[in-house]
Amino acid sequence: MALKIENISKTFDATPVLRDISLFTEDGEFLALLGPSGSGKTTLLRIIAGLEQPDAGAVRFRDKDLLAKPVRERRIGLVFQHYALFRHMTAAQNIAFGMNAKPRKLRPSRREIRDKVAELLSLVQLDGLGGRYPSQLSGGQRQRVALARALAIEPDLLLLDEPFGALDAKVRRELRRWLRDLHERTGLTTIFVTHDQEEALELADRVALLREGALEQMGTPEEVYHEPASAFVFDFLGDSxxxxxxxxxxxxxxxxxxxxxxxxxxxxxxxxxxxxxxxxxxxxxxxxxxxxxxxxxxxxxxxxxxxxxxxxxxxxxxxxxxxxxxxxxxxxxxxxxxxxxxxx
Amino acid sequence: MTAANPRLRRFVEPSALGGFWPALGFTLCYLSFFVLLPLAALALRPWELGASGVWRVLSAPRTVSALELSFGSAFIAACINIVFGTIAAWSLVRYEFPGKRILDALVDLPFALPTAVVGIALTAIYAPHGIMGELLTPFGIRAAYTPMGVIIALIFVGFPFVVRSIQPVLEDLDPEVEEAAATLGAARWRTLTHVVFPAITPAILTGFALAFARAVGEYGSVIFIAGNIPQISEIAPLLIVIRLDEFDYAGAAAIGMAMLSISFVLLFVLNALQAGILRRGAPH
The missing domain is CATH 2.40.50.140 (Nucleic acid-binding proteins)
Structure with missing residues:
Protein backbone atom coordinates (compact mmCIF):
# COMPACT_ATOMS: atom_id res chain seq x y z
CA MET A 1 0.00 0.00 0.00
CA ALA A 2 1.61 3.25 -1.13
CA LEU A 3 -0.57 6.01 0.22
CA LYS A 4 -3.02 5.55 3.05
CA ILE A 5 -5.50 8.21 4.05
CA GLU A 6 -7.19 7.59 7.37
CA ASN A 7 -10.29 9.40 8.65
CA ILE A 8 -9.41 12.80 7.23
CA SER A 9 -11.76 15.65 8.17
CA LYS A 10 -11.43 19.30 7.28
CA THR A 11 -13.60 22.32 7.96
CA PHE A 12 -13.33 25.78 6.38
CA ASP A 13 -15.11 28.55 8.30
CA ALA A 14 -17.49 26.11 9.99
CA THR A 15 -18.32 24.44 6.65
CA PRO A 16 -17.25 20.81 6.60
CA VAL A 17 -15.36 20.15 3.37
CA LEU A 18 -14.10 16.65 4.10
CA ARG A 19 -15.90 14.23 6.40
CA ASP A 20 -14.02 11.24 7.74
CA ILE A 21 -12.46 10.13 4.45
CA SER A 22 -10.38 6.97 4.31
CA LEU A 23 -8.84 5.55 1.17
CA PHE A 24 -5.60 4.08 -0.10
CA THR A 25 -3.63 3.58 -3.28
CA GLU A 26 -1.53 0.62 -4.33
CA ASP A 27 2.01 1.16 -5.61
CA GLY A 28 1.96 2.27 -9.24
CA GLU A 29 -1.78 2.76 -9.25
CA PHE A 30 -3.68 5.41 -11.19
CA LEU A 31 -6.45 6.63 -8.91
CA ALA A 32 -9.18 9.11 -9.82
CA LEU A 33 -10.89 11.31 -7.25
CA LEU A 34 -14.21 11.94 -8.90
CA GLY A 35 -17.00 14.19 -7.73
CA PRO A 36 -19.02 17.28 -8.55
CA SER A 37 -17.55 20.67 -7.74
CA GLY A 38 -17.63 21.32 -4.01
CA SER A 39 -17.21 17.65 -3.16
CA GLY A 40 -13.86 18.32 -1.49
CA LYS A 41 -11.66 16.46 -3.96
CA THR A 42 -9.20 19.31 -4.53
CA THR A 43 -8.95 19.91 -0.78
CA LEU A 44 -8.06 16.26 -0.31
CA LEU A 45 -5.38 16.58 -2.97
CA ARG A 46 -3.98 19.69 -1.29
CA ILE A 47 -3.87 17.90 2.05
CA ILE A 48 -1.86 15.06 0.50
CA ALA A 49 0.51 17.60 -1.09
CA GLY A 50 0.87 19.43 2.24
CA LEU A 51 -0.72 22.71 1.18
CA GLU A 52 -3.53 22.26 3.72
CA GLN A 53 -3.57 20.64 7.14
CA PRO A 54 -6.52 18.40 8.01
CA ASP A 55 -8.42 18.95 11.26
CA ALA A 56 -8.30 15.25 12.03
CA GLY A 57 -6.95 12.06 10.53
CA ALA A 58 -3.67 10.72 9.19
CA VAL A 59 -1.89 10.49 5.85
CA ARG A 60 0.77 7.81 5.55
CA PHE A 61 3.07 7.07 2.66
CA ARG A 62 4.83 3.70 2.80
CA ASP A 63 4.06 3.68 6.53
CA LYS A 64 5.68 7.06 7.14
CA ASP A 65 3.62 9.91 8.54
CA LEU A 66 3.29 12.46 5.76
CA LEU A 67 1.52 15.11 7.82
CA ALA A 68 4.63 15.59 9.96
CA LYS A 69 6.63 16.65 6.90
CA PRO A 70 6.51 20.16 5.45
CA VAL A 71 5.42 20.53 1.81
CA ARG A 72 8.88 20.82 0.37
CA GLU A 73 10.14 17.62 1.94
CA ARG A 74 7.28 15.43 0.81
CA ARG A 75 8.56 14.77 -2.71
CA ILE A 76 5.08 14.87 -4.12
CA GLY A 77 4.70 16.26 -7.61
CA LEU A 78 1.63 18.44 -7.97
CA VAL A 79 0.26 19.72 -11.25
CA PHE A 80 -2.13 22.61 -10.68
CA GLN A 81 -5.32 23.06 -12.62
CA HIS A 82 -4.08 26.32 -14.08
CA TYR A 83 -0.50 24.99 -14.19
CA ALA A 84 1.00 27.75 -11.98
CA LEU A 85 4.04 28.01 -14.23
CA PHE A 86 6.69 30.62 -13.44
CA ARG A 87 5.96 33.21 -16.11
CA HIS A 88 9.37 34.84 -16.07
CA MET A 89 11.16 31.54 -16.69
CA THR A 90 11.43 29.53 -19.89
CA ALA A 91 9.96 26.04 -20.11
CA ALA A 92 13.42 24.60 -19.46
CA GLN A 93 13.98 26.88 -16.44
CA ASN A 94 10.58 25.92 -15.09
CA ILE A 95 11.46 22.24 -15.35
CA ALA A 96 14.89 22.77 -13.80
CA PHE A 97 13.47 24.74 -10.87
CA GLY A 98 13.00 21.76 -8.54
CA MET A 99 16.50 20.45 -9.19
CA ASN A 100 18.08 23.87 -8.69
CA ALA A 101 16.15 24.29 -5.45
CA LYS A 102 17.85 21.32 -3.81
CA PRO A 103 20.37 22.03 -1.06
CA ARG A 104 23.84 22.48 -2.51
CA LYS A 105 25.12 19.07 -1.41
CA LEU A 106 22.28 17.19 -3.12
CA ARG A 107 22.03 19.42 -6.16
CA PRO A 108 22.94 17.74 -9.47
CA SER A 109 25.66 19.37 -11.56
CA ARG A 110 24.70 21.85 -14.25
CA ARG A 111 25.32 19.31 -16.96
CA GLU A 112 23.15 16.71 -15.20
CA ILE A 113 20.34 19.23 -14.84
CA ARG A 114 20.60 20.19 -18.49
CA ASP A 115 20.49 16.55 -19.58
CA LYS A 116 17.57 15.80 -17.31
CA VAL A 117 15.63 18.81 -18.63
CA ALA A 118 16.24 17.67 -22.21
CA GLU A 119 15.11 14.17 -21.29
CA LEU A 120 11.91 15.45 -19.67
CA LEU A 121 11.16 17.82 -22.54
CA SER A 122 11.37 14.86 -24.85
CA LEU A 123 9.22 12.75 -22.52
CA VAL A 124 6.44 15.34 -22.66
CA GLN A 125 6.98 15.79 -26.42
CA LEU A 126 8.22 19.35 -26.25
CA ASP A 127 11.65 18.83 -27.81
CA GLY A 128 13.11 22.13 -28.93
CA LEU A 129 10.59 24.25 -27.07
CA GLY A 130 12.64 24.56 -23.86
CA GLY A 131 13.55 28.17 -24.65
CA ARG A 132 9.94 29.34 -24.89
CA TYR A 133 8.22 31.30 -22.17
CA PRO A 134 4.86 30.03 -20.89
CA SER A 135 3.09 32.89 -22.70
CA GLN A 136 4.46 31.54 -25.97
CA LEU A 137 3.03 28.05 -25.42
CA SER A 138 -0.46 26.68 -26.02
CA GLY A 139 -2.63 25.41 -23.17
CA GLY A 140 -1.77 21.77 -23.82
CA GLN A 141 1.94 22.59 -24.00
CA ARG A 142 1.84 24.52 -20.73
CA GLN A 143 0.12 21.59 -19.14
CA ARG A 144 2.92 19.29 -20.22
CA VAL A 145 5.59 21.73 -19.00
CA ALA A 146 3.86 21.70 -15.61
CA LEU A 147 3.88 17.91 -15.67
CA ALA A 148 7.56 17.75 -16.63
CA ARG A 149 8.36 20.25 -13.86
CA ALA A 150 6.61 18.01 -11.34
CA LEU A 151 8.35 14.89 -12.65
CA ALA A 152 11.76 16.57 -12.46
CA ILE A 153 11.93 16.19 -8.68
CA GLU A 154 11.52 12.41 -9.12
CA PRO A 155 8.45 12.38 -6.91
CA ASP A 156 7.19 9.34 -5.02
CA LEU A 157 3.67 10.33 -5.86
CA LEU A 158 2.14 12.44 -8.62
CA LEU A 159 -0.98 14.52 -8.05
CA LEU A 160 -2.94 16.12 -10.87
CA ASP A 161 -5.68 18.65 -10.18
CA GLU A 162 -8.24 18.65 -13.02
CA PRO A 163 -5.40 18.00 -15.47
CA PHE A 164 -7.55 18.60 -18.54
CA GLY A 165 -9.95 21.13 -17.08
CA ALA A 166 -8.76 24.16 -19.02
CA LEU A 167 -8.32 22.48 -22.40
CA ASP A 168 -10.66 22.08 -25.34
CA ALA A 169 -12.32 18.75 -26.07
CA LYS A 170 -9.98 17.48 -28.77
CA VAL A 171 -6.76 18.31 -26.93
CA ARG A 172 -8.29 16.73 -23.86
CA ARG A 173 -8.83 13.38 -25.54
CA GLU A 174 -5.32 13.34 -27.00
CA LEU A 175 -3.71 14.28 -23.70
CA ARG A 176 -5.79 11.71 -21.87
CA ARG A 177 -4.48 8.86 -23.98
CA TRP A 178 -0.97 10.25 -23.78
CA LEU A 179 -1.14 10.58 -19.99
CA ARG A 180 -2.26 6.96 -19.67
CA ASP A 181 0.72 5.87 -21.79
CA LEU A 182 3.04 8.00 -19.73
CA HIS A 183 1.72 6.44 -16.55
CA GLU A 184 2.34 2.99 -17.92
CA ARG A 185 5.90 3.93 -18.82
CA THR A 186 6.84 5.64 -15.55
CA GLY A 187 4.83 3.43 -13.21
CA LEU A 188 4.42 6.36 -10.85
CA THR A 189 1.60 6.21 -8.32
CA THR A 190 -0.74 8.91 -9.54
CA ILE A 191 -3.85 10.51 -8.10
CA PHE A 192 -5.90 12.84 -10.25
CA VAL A 193 -8.91 14.94 -9.49
CA THR A 194 -11.69 15.33 -12.00
CA HIS A 195 -15.38 16.11 -12.25
CA ASP A 196 -15.62 14.39 -15.63
CA GLN A 197 -16.84 10.81 -15.16
CA GLU A 198 -15.81 9.79 -18.68
CA GLU A 199 -12.25 10.87 -17.96
CA ALA A 200 -12.17 9.01 -14.65
CA LEU A 201 -13.65 5.79 -16.04
CA GLU A 202 -11.33 5.80 -19.04
CA LEU A 203 -8.06 6.65 -17.29
CA ALA A 204 -8.10 5.31 -13.78
CA ASP A 205 -7.29 1.91 -12.33
CA ARG A 206 -9.68 2.73 -9.54
CA VAL A 207 -12.14 5.52 -8.95
CA ALA A 208 -13.01 7.13 -5.61
CA LEU A 209 -16.33 8.96 -5.76
CA LEU A 210 -16.74 11.90 -3.42
CA ARG A 211 -19.97 13.58 -2.47
CA GLU A 212 -20.16 16.58 -0.17
CA GLY A 213 -16.84 15.70 1.41
CA ALA A 214 -17.58 12.04 2.07
CA LEU A 215 -16.44 8.94 0.20
CA GLU A 216 -19.45 7.52 -1.60
CA GLN A 217 -17.86 4.52 -3.33
CA MET A 218 -14.46 3.25 -4.33
CA GLY A 219 -13.68 0.60 -6.92
CA THR A 220 -12.52 -0.17 -10.44
CA PRO A 221 -14.30 1.74 -13.22
CA GLU A 222 -16.19 -1.47 -14.05
CA GLU A 223 -17.32 -1.96 -10.46
CA VAL A 224 -18.52 1.57 -9.89
CA TYR A 225 -20.27 1.69 -13.24
CA HIS A 226 -22.02 -1.65 -13.03
CA GLU A 227 -22.47 -1.93 -9.28
CA PRO A 228 -23.11 1.62 -8.17
CA ALA A 229 -23.49 1.82 -4.41
CA SER A 230 -26.05 4.60 -4.44
CA ALA A 231 -28.41 6.56 -6.64
CA PHE A 232 -25.85 9.39 -6.52
CA VAL A 233 -23.13 7.22 -8.03
CA PHE A 234 -25.51 5.85 -10.65
CA ASP A 235 -26.62 9.32 -11.61
CA PHE A 236 -23.13 10.81 -11.58
CA LEU A 237 -21.55 8.14 -13.78
CA GLY A 238 -23.98 8.55 -16.64
CA ASP A 239 -27.33 9.95 -17.68
CA SER A 240 -30.12 8.47 -15.62
CA MET B 1 11.18 40.76 -41.09
CA THR B 2 11.36 44.00 -43.12
CA ALA B 3 7.74 44.37 -44.17
CA ALA B 4 6.37 43.13 -40.86
CA ASN B 5 8.67 45.25 -38.75
CA PRO B 6 6.32 47.26 -36.52
CA ARG B 7 8.88 50.09 -36.35
CA LEU B 8 8.41 50.74 -40.05
CA ARG B 9 4.63 50.68 -39.88
CA ARG B 10 4.05 52.85 -36.89
CA PHE B 11 1.41 55.03 -38.55
CA VAL B 12 -0.81 52.19 -39.66
CA GLU B 13 -4.22 52.47 -38.06
CA PRO B 14 -4.31 49.48 -35.73
CA SER B 15 -8.04 48.90 -35.62
CA ALA B 16 -10.96 48.96 -37.99
CA LEU B 17 -12.96 50.82 -35.38
CA GLY B 18 -11.22 54.10 -36.20
CA GLY B 19 -10.52 57.00 -33.88
CA PHE B 20 -6.78 56.62 -34.27
CA TRP B 21 -6.07 59.99 -35.93
CA PRO B 22 -8.23 62.15 -33.62
CA ALA B 23 -6.75 60.36 -30.59
CA LEU B 24 -3.17 60.76 -31.79
CA GLY B 25 -3.78 64.36 -32.82
CA PHE B 26 -5.27 65.26 -29.49
CA THR B 27 -2.45 63.58 -27.59
CA LEU B 28 0.20 65.42 -29.58
CA CYS B 29 -1.51 68.83 -29.16
CA TYR B 30 -1.99 68.28 -25.45
CA LEU B 31 1.58 67.18 -24.92
CA SER B 32 2.88 70.10 -26.99
CA PHE B 33 0.99 72.76 -25.07
CA PHE B 34 1.46 71.45 -21.58
CA VAL B 35 4.77 69.63 -21.66
CA LEU B 36 6.91 70.32 -24.69
CA LEU B 37 6.37 74.08 -24.95
CA PRO B 38 7.35 74.91 -21.34
CA LEU B 39 10.27 72.50 -21.56
CA ALA B 40 11.44 74.11 -24.81
CA ALA B 41 11.28 77.51 -23.16
CA LEU B 42 13.33 76.13 -20.29
CA ALA B 43 15.88 74.67 -22.66
CA LEU B 44 16.26 77.94 -24.63
CA ARG B 45 16.38 80.46 -21.80
CA PRO B 46 19.81 79.68 -20.29
CA TRP B 47 21.62 80.27 -23.60
CA GLU B 48 21.15 84.04 -23.09
CA LEU B 49 24.21 83.65 -20.92
CA GLY B 50 26.20 82.05 -23.72
CA ALA B 51 27.79 78.61 -23.48
CA SER B 52 30.50 79.80 -21.12
CA GLY B 53 27.90 81.56 -18.93
CA VAL B 54 25.85 78.36 -18.64
CA TRP B 55 29.00 76.43 -17.80
CA ARG B 56 29.92 78.99 -15.14
CA VAL B 57 26.50 78.61 -13.47
CA LEU B 58 26.55 74.85 -13.61
CA SER B 59 30.13 74.37 -12.49
CA ALA B 60 29.78 76.69 -9.50
CA PRO B 61 30.44 74.63 -6.33
CA ARG B 62 27.12 75.71 -4.87
CA THR B 63 25.20 74.46 -7.93
CA VAL B 64 27.13 71.20 -8.12
CA SER B 65 26.57 70.35 -4.49
CA ALA B 66 22.89 71.30 -4.71
CA LEU B 67 22.43 68.98 -7.70
CA GLU B 68 24.40 66.26 -5.96
CA LEU B 69 22.26 66.60 -2.87
CA SER B 70 18.98 66.61 -4.80
CA PHE B 71 19.73 63.57 -6.93
CA GLY B 72 21.76 61.72 -4.29
CA SER B 73 19.20 62.04 -1.54
CA ALA B 74 16.34 61.29 -3.96
CA PHE B 75 18.18 58.13 -4.99
CA ILE B 76 18.84 57.02 -1.39
CA ALA B 77 15.26 57.81 -0.38
CA ALA B 78 13.87 55.83 -3.35
CA CYS B 79 16.14 52.88 -2.47
CA ILE B 80 14.96 52.86 1.12
CA ASN B 81 11.36 53.23 -0.03
CA ILE B 82 11.42 50.23 -2.34
CA VAL B 83 12.60 48.01 0.51
CA PHE B 84 10.01 49.11 3.05
CA GLY B 85 7.37 49.89 0.43
CA THR B 86 7.59 46.32 -0.85
CA ILE B 87 7.24 44.95 2.68
CA ALA B 88 4.27 47.24 3.32
CA ALA B 89 2.59 46.29 0.04
CA TRP B 90 3.18 42.62 0.84
CA SER B 91 1.61 42.94 4.29
CA LEU B 92 -1.38 44.83 2.92
CA VAL B 93 -2.00 42.27 0.17
CA ARG B 94 -1.18 38.99 1.85
CA TYR B 95 -2.28 39.31 5.46
CA GLU B 96 -5.54 40.05 7.21
CA PHE B 97 -5.28 42.06 10.41
CA PRO B 98 -7.44 44.49 12.35
CA GLY B 99 -7.05 48.06 11.14
CA LYS B 100 -5.78 46.96 7.75
CA ARG B 101 -8.09 49.29 5.86
CA ILE B 102 -7.11 52.26 7.98
CA LEU B 103 -3.45 51.48 7.37
CA ASP B 104 -4.18 51.13 3.68
CA ALA B 105 -5.76 54.59 3.65
CA LEU B 106 -2.85 56.06 5.65
CA VAL B 107 -0.44 55.10 2.88
CA ASP B 108 -2.02 57.77 0.66
CA LEU B 109 -1.65 60.53 3.22
CA PRO B 110 1.64 61.86 1.82
CA PHE B 111 -0.19 62.34 -1.51
CA ALA B 112 -2.86 64.45 0.10
CA LEU B 113 -1.03 66.58 2.65
CA PRO B 114 0.28 69.99 1.57
CA THR B 115 4.01 69.44 1.48
CA ALA B 116 4.72 72.50 3.61
CA VAL B 117 2.65 70.96 6.41
CA VAL B 118 4.72 67.81 6.13
CA GLY B 119 7.90 69.84 6.27
CA ILE B 120 6.85 71.68 9.40
CA ALA B 121 5.72 68.46 11.10
CA LEU B 122 8.93 66.64 10.28
CA THR B 123 11.04 69.58 11.45
CA ALA B 124 9.17 69.67 14.76
CA ILE B 125 9.84 65.96 15.32
CA TYR B 126 13.44 65.83 14.16
CA ALA B 127 14.66 69.14 15.55
CA PRO B 128 17.19 68.58 18.38
CA HIS B 129 14.42 68.98 20.96
CA GLY B 130 11.72 67.12 19.01
CA ILE B 131 10.56 63.60 19.87
CA MET B 132 12.83 61.85 17.39
CA GLY B 133 15.58 64.44 17.64
CA GLU B 134 15.97 63.79 21.38
CA LEU B 135 16.29 60.06 20.72
CA LEU B 136 18.97 60.61 18.10
CA THR B 137 21.02 63.27 19.88
CA PRO B 138 22.67 60.85 22.41
CA PHE B 139 24.11 58.93 19.43
CA GLY B 140 25.55 62.12 18.03
CA ILE B 141 23.12 62.01 15.12
CA ARG B 142 21.55 65.21 13.86
CA ALA B 143 18.71 64.75 11.43
CA ALA B 144 17.26 68.21 11.06
CA TYR B 145 19.28 70.78 9.07
CA THR B 146 21.49 68.06 7.49
CA PRO B 147 21.31 65.95 4.31
CA MET B 148 19.78 63.20 6.50
CA GLY B 149 16.82 65.47 7.12
CA VAL B 150 16.44 65.91 3.37
CA ILE B 151 16.38 62.12 2.91
CA ILE B 152 13.78 61.70 5.68
CA ALA B 153 11.46 64.19 4.00
CA LEU B 154 11.95 62.55 0.61
CA ILE B 155 11.21 59.09 2.04
CA PHE B 156 7.95 60.46 3.36
CA VAL B 157 6.77 61.93 0.06
CA GLY B 158 7.92 58.97 -2.06
CA PHE B 159 6.53 56.12 0.03
CA PRO B 160 3.00 55.92 -1.41
CA PHE B 161 4.30 55.75 -4.98
CA VAL B 162 6.17 52.55 -4.22
CA VAL B 163 3.34 50.89 -2.28
CA ARG B 164 0.71 51.80 -4.87
CA SER B 165 2.87 50.56 -7.75
CA ILE B 166 3.57 47.17 -6.20
CA GLN B 167 0.24 46.47 -4.52
CA PRO B 168 -1.84 45.68 -7.64
CA VAL B 169 0.86 43.47 -9.10
CA LEU B 170 1.13 41.50 -5.87
CA GLU B 171 -2.63 41.13 -5.79
CA ASP B 172 -2.45 39.67 -9.28
CA LEU B 173 0.32 37.26 -8.35
CA ASP B 174 -1.34 33.89 -7.89
CA PRO B 175 -0.41 32.29 -4.54
CA GLU B 176 -0.51 28.98 -6.44
CA VAL B 177 2.80 29.91 -8.02
CA GLU B 178 4.38 30.03 -4.58
CA GLU B 179 2.68 26.78 -3.64
CA ALA B 180 4.08 25.20 -6.79
CA ALA B 181 7.57 26.33 -5.77
CA ALA B 182 7.07 24.78 -2.32
CA THR B 183 5.95 21.42 -3.73
CA LEU B 184 9.05 21.46 -5.93
CA GLY B 185 11.18 21.60 -2.79
CA ALA B 186 12.03 25.31 -2.69
CA ALA B 187 12.59 26.86 0.71
CA ARG B 188 10.62 30.01 1.48
CA TRP B 189 13.56 32.31 0.83
CA ARG B 190 14.29 30.77 -2.54
CA THR B 191 10.63 31.10 -3.50
CA LEU B 192 10.80 34.81 -2.65
CA THR B 193 14.03 35.48 -4.51
CA HIS B 194 13.37 33.30 -7.56
CA VAL B 195 9.60 33.40 -7.95
CA VAL B 196 8.06 36.41 -6.23
CA PHE B 197 10.69 39.12 -6.77
CA PRO B 198 11.18 38.49 -10.49
CA ALA B 199 7.43 38.77 -10.92
CA ILE B 200 7.21 42.11 -9.14
CA THR B 201 10.53 43.62 -10.27
CA PRO B 202 8.93 45.71 -13.05
CA ALA B 203 6.50 47.12 -10.49
CA ILE B 204 9.34 47.81 -8.05
CA LEU B 205 11.19 49.67 -10.81
CA THR B 206 8.08 51.71 -11.59
CA GLY B 207 7.68 52.56 -7.92
CA PHE B 208 11.34 53.47 -7.74
CA ALA B 209 11.11 55.73 -10.80
CA LEU B 210 7.99 57.49 -9.52
CA ALA B 211 9.34 57.98 -6.01
CA PHE B 212 12.67 59.14 -7.37
CA ALA B 213 11.13 61.60 -9.83
CA ARG B 214 8.85 62.97 -7.15
CA ALA B 215 11.74 63.34 -4.72
CA VAL B 216 14.02 65.14 -7.18
CA GLY B 217 11.47 67.89 -7.66
CA GLU B 218 10.28 68.01 -4.05
CA TYR B 219 10.47 71.43 -2.46
CA GLY B 220 7.92 72.21 0.21
CA SER B 221 8.55 69.39 2.67
CA VAL B 222 12.34 69.60 2.35
CA ILE B 223 13.11 73.27 2.83
CA PHE B 224 11.94 73.35 6.48
CA ILE B 225 13.82 70.31 7.73
CA ALA B 226 16.90 70.86 5.55
CA GLY B 227 17.98 74.15 7.07
CA ASN B 228 19.19 75.12 3.58
CA ILE B 229 22.86 75.66 4.38
CA PRO B 230 24.59 76.29 1.04
CA GLN B 231 26.76 73.37 -0.09
CA ILE B 232 25.54 71.21 2.81
CA SER B 233 21.77 70.96 2.87
CA GLU B 234 20.60 73.18 0.07
CA ILE B 235 18.61 71.36 -2.62
CA ALA B 236 18.60 72.33 -6.30
CA PRO B 237 14.93 73.41 -6.49
CA LEU B 238 15.58 75.84 -3.63
CA LEU B 239 18.65 77.17 -5.40
CA ILE B 240 16.46 77.84 -8.43
CA VAL B 241 14.03 79.80 -6.27
CA ILE B 242 16.93 81.79 -4.79
CA ARG B 243 18.19 82.62 -8.29
CA LEU B 244 14.68 83.72 -9.28
CA ASP B 245 14.50 85.96 -6.23
CA GLU B 246 17.72 87.57 -7.45
CA PHE B 247 16.06 88.13 -10.89
CA ASP B 248 18.69 85.81 -12.39
CA TYR B 249 16.16 84.05 -14.63
CA ALA B 250 18.72 82.62 -17.04
CA GLY B 251 20.78 81.16 -14.16
CA ALA B 252 17.67 79.59 -12.66
CA ALA B 253 16.78 78.13 -16.06
CA ALA B 254 20.28 76.72 -16.43
CA ILE B 255 19.98 74.77 -13.18
CA GLY B 256 16.48 73.73 -14.24
CA MET B 257 17.78 72.50 -17.55
CA ALA B 258 20.48 70.48 -15.83
CA MET B 259 17.87 68.83 -13.59
CA LEU B 260 15.67 68.15 -16.58
CA SER B 261 18.48 66.49 -18.53
CA ILE B 262 19.65 64.31 -15.67
CA SER B 263 16.08 63.26 -14.79
CA PHE B 264 15.30 62.46 -18.40
CA VAL B 265 18.35 60.26 -18.81
CA LEU B 266 17.69 58.42 -15.53
CA LEU B 267 14.02 57.80 -16.27
CA PHE B 268 14.88 56.68 -19.77
CA VAL B 269 17.36 54.13 -18.41
CA LEU B 270 14.80 52.88 -15.88
CA ASN B 271 12.18 52.51 -18.61
CA ALA B 272 14.55 50.61 -20.85
CA LEU B 273 15.46 48.31 -17.96
CA GLN B 274 11.82 47.65 -17.29
CA ALA B 275 10.95 47.06 -20.93
CA GLY B 276 13.76 44.52 -21.07
CA ILE B 277 12.36 42.61 -18.10
CA LEU B 278 8.81 42.74 -19.42
CA ARG B 279 9.84 41.47 -22.80
CA ARG B 280 11.41 38.39 -21.23
CA GLY B 281 8.51 37.27 -19.10
CA ALA B 282 5.70 38.77 -21.14
CA PRO B 283 2.58 38.23 -19.04
CA HIS B 284 -0.39 36.83 -20.89
Missing part, protein backbone atom coordinates in the same frame (compact mmCIF):
# COMPACT_ATOMS: atom_id res chain seq x y z
CA UNK A 241 -33.88 8.43 -15.68
CA UNK A 242 -35.97 7.97 -12.57
CA UNK A 243 -39.64 7.40 -11.85
CA UNK A 244 -41.78 6.24 -8.93
CA UNK A 245 -42.53 2.53 -8.53
CA UNK A 246 -43.97 0.01 -6.12
CA UNK A 247 -41.79 -2.87 -4.89
CA UNK A 248 -43.68 -6.14 -4.60
CA UNK A 249 -41.96 -9.46 -4.01
CA UNK A 250 -38.63 -8.46 -5.48
CA UNK A 251 -40.09 -6.85 -8.60
CA UNK A 252 -40.62 -3.16 -9.36
CA UNK A 253 -44.16 -2.52 -10.51
CA UNK A 254 -44.30 0.48 -12.79
CA UNK A 255 -47.76 1.47 -14.10
CA UNK A 256 -48.92 -2.15 -13.99
CA UNK A 257 -45.79 -3.65 -15.57
CA UNK A 258 -43.45 -5.82 -13.46
CA UNK A 259 -39.80 -4.90 -14.08
CA UNK A 260 -36.91 -7.00 -12.72
CA UNK A 261 -34.57 -5.25 -10.30
CA UNK A 262 -30.81 -5.59 -10.64
CA UNK A 263 -28.48 -5.00 -7.74
CA UNK A 264 -29.59 -5.10 -4.14
CA UNK A 265 -33.30 -5.68 -3.58
CA UNK A 266 -35.08 -3.28 -1.29
CA UNK A 267 -38.07 -4.08 0.92
CA UNK A 268 -41.61 -3.89 -0.37
CA UNK A 269 -43.20 -0.46 -0.58
CA UNK A 270 -43.04 2.73 -2.60
CA UNK A 271 -39.63 3.60 -4.04
CA UNK A 272 -37.84 5.38 -6.88
CA UNK A 273 -36.59 3.31 -9.77
CA UNK A 274 -33.53 4.32 -11.85
CA UNK A 275 -32.37 3.27 -15.26
CA UNK A 276 -30.23 4.51 -18.17
CA UNK A 277 -31.79 6.32 -21.17
CA UNK A 278 -30.99 3.31 -23.37
CA UNK A 279 -32.70 0.81 -21.07
CA UNK A 280 -36.25 1.15 -22.44
CA UNK A 281 -38.61 -0.80 -24.65
CA UNK A 282 -41.12 1.25 -26.57
CA UNK A 283 -44.24 -0.28 -28.10
CA UNK A 284 -46.99 1.48 -30.02
CA UNK A 285 -50.47 1.78 -28.52
CA UNK A 286 -51.63 1.02 -24.96
CA UNK A 287 -50.55 -1.76 -22.63
CA UNK A 288 -48.98 -2.32 -19.20
CA UNK A 289 -46.28 0.31 -18.70
CA UNK A 290 -45.95 4.09 -18.82
CA UNK A 291 -48.42 5.64 -21.25
CA UNK A 292 -46.80 8.45 -23.18
CA UNK A 293 -46.88 10.58 -26.30
CA UNK A 294 -43.80 11.06 -28.50
CA UNK A 295 -42.61 14.66 -28.50
CA UNK A 296 -39.57 14.49 -30.75
CA UNK A 297 -37.39 11.96 -32.56
CA UNK A 298 -33.78 12.90 -33.30
CA UNK A 299 -32.08 10.47 -35.67
CA UNK A 300 -28.70 12.18 -36.13
CA UNK A 301 -26.18 10.12 -34.20
CA UNK A 302 -25.13 6.53 -33.54
CA UNK A 303 -28.44 5.99 -31.77
CA UNK A 304 -31.66 7.94 -31.75
CA UNK A 305 -32.86 10.33 -29.08
CA UNK A 306 -36.56 10.07 -28.42
CA UNK A 307 -38.37 12.44 -26.06
CA UNK A 308 -41.74 11.40 -24.66
CA UNK A 309 -44.23 13.22 -22.50
CA UNK A 310 -45.74 10.92 -19.87
CA UNK A 311 -49.51 10.95 -19.38
CA UNK A 312 -48.98 11.01 -15.66
CA UNK A 313 -46.86 14.17 -15.98
CA UNK A 314 -43.14 14.57 -16.59
CA UNK A 315 -41.02 13.61 -19.55
CA UNK A 316 -38.56 10.86 -20.46
CA UNK A 317 -35.56 11.24 -22.71
CA UNK A 318 -34.57 7.88 -24.19
CA UNK A 319 -31.84 6.50 -26.41
CA UNK A 320 -33.24 3.90 -28.81
CA UNK A 321 -31.74 1.89 -31.68
CA UNK A 322 -32.17 3.74 -34.97
CA UNK A 323 -34.40 1.06 -36.54
CA UNK A 324 -36.81 1.21 -33.62
CA UNK A 325 -36.88 5.01 -33.60
CA UNK A 326 -37.54 5.27 -37.35
CA UNK A 327 -40.96 3.72 -36.78
CA UNK A 328 -41.90 6.51 -34.36
CA UNK A 329 -43.20 9.94 -35.20
CA UNK A 330 -44.07 12.95 -33.03
CA UNK A 331 -47.52 12.74 -31.39
CA UNK A 332 -47.63 8.90 -31.62
CA UNK A 333 -49.10 7.23 -28.56
CA UNK A 334 -46.69 4.71 -27.09
CA UNK A 335 -46.13 2.58 -24.02
CA UNK A 336 -42.71 2.83 -22.41
CA UNK A 337 -41.29 0.12 -20.15
CA UNK A 338 -37.81 -0.07 -18.65
CA UNK A 339 -36.19 -3.46 -19.21
CA UNK A 340 -34.53 -3.47 -15.79
CA UNK A 341 -34.28 -0.94 -12.99
CA UNK A 342 -32.14 -0.25 -9.96
CA UNK A 343 -33.65 0.69 -6.66
CA UNK A 344 -31.84 1.95 -3.56
Missing amino acids: VSFPCEIKGGVAVIAGAGVPIIGPHPNDGAATAYTRPNGFDVSPGDGPGLAARVRSVLLAGPDARVDCVLDGGGAIEMRLPLDVARKLAPRDRVTVTPRTVRVW
